[in-house]
Amino acid sequence: MLRDLALWLRPAEWPVLPDVVRRRVRALSWFAIATQVLFIVGWIIAGALEPGYSPVRSTISELGAHGAAHPWIFDVSVVVWGLGFIALAVAMLPSLRTRRWAWVAPSLFVLAGVCAMLVAPLRLDCAGTVSHACRMREAAGSLSWHAYGHIWASRGIEVSLLLTAFVLARSLWPGRLARLMFFGAVVVAAFLLFLGLLGIWIGTHNGYVGDIGLWERISALVANAWAAVCATVLIIEASPG
Numbered sequence: 001m002l003r004d005l006a007l008w009l010r011p012a013e014w015p016v017l018p019d020v021v022r023r024r025v026r027a028l029s030w031f032a033i034a035t036q037v038l039f040i041v042g043w044i045i046a047g048a049l050e051p052g053y054s055p056v057r058s059t060i061s062e063l064g065a066h067g068a069a070h071p072w073i074f075d076v077s078v079v080v081w082g083l084g085f086i087a088l089a090v091a092m093l094p095s096l097r098t099r100r101w102a103w104v105a106p107s108l109f110v111l112a113g114v115c116a117m118l119v120a121p122l123r124l125d126c127a128g129t130v131s132h133a134c135r136m137r138e139a140a141g142s143l144s145w146h147a148y149g150h151i152w153a154s155r156g157i158e159v160s161l162l163l164t165a166f167v168l169a170r171s172l173w174p175g176r177l178a179r180l181m182f183f184g185a186v187v188v189a190a191f192l193l194f195l196g197l198l199g200i201w202i203g204t205h206n207g208y209v210g211d212i213g214l215w216e217r218i219s220a221l222v223a224n225a226w227a228a229v230c231a232t233v234l235i236i237e238a239s240p241g
Helices: 002-009 019-049 071-096 104-119 132-140 145-172 176-204 212-237
Strands: none
Touching: 019 071, 019 212, 071 104, 071 212, 104 145, 145 176, 145 212, 176 212
16 A cells, blocks of 8 residues: 555656665665664653653753763764764665756755764753753853754754755655645644744743643654655665566
8 A cells, every 4th residue: 555655646757766776775765764763762761761851841952961861872862863864865866866956855864964963962061941050041141152053953953854845845846746745844844933933932931831842852753754754755666666
């Protein structure tokens, strides 16, 4: 059924992958899917081992902040996560070789991967959802440069992945798959805009929403699902026959 759906969505003029690259595309795509799972497992394990940590109230990044119990778990999982995006970019190139903007979407996936890998060394200074003093430092703009670098790298992941959907829709236009990607990207963009406005409102009132960790995990799972869907399409495309 999944293969039939993929064939129905597949652009009619999309060229078949050469046999010489099929195995490589499948291997890279499976690796990309595995890294999404590893990232989720990483923050689940690190959160379970962190004293007083709440997956609903606390952010994922705080698992790697200074003073965290096991920051290396977060570091390893997020670096491997970044490698998964880069692997997906490499796997995607042969399928887009004849399309418009063939290099743009893979480049954005590489950018997302690099930003994810930078998140690990650019540690947060403290856990703002737990420490009042940390929130005061953040409100006063007195955090370290690497803490702000962490925040910008995290935003880079979100923006890069969101743009990949719009770019892929443009590359594959016209067709059912392109329209589906464009609609999904609009929905996700509206959701991220809502979260951004919510964050501005919270920051204005100098506090944190009680379930910010839950919202962040939903956003992360959307990113995981998007990468997994792209990798699954490539696996089907590279399958024999």
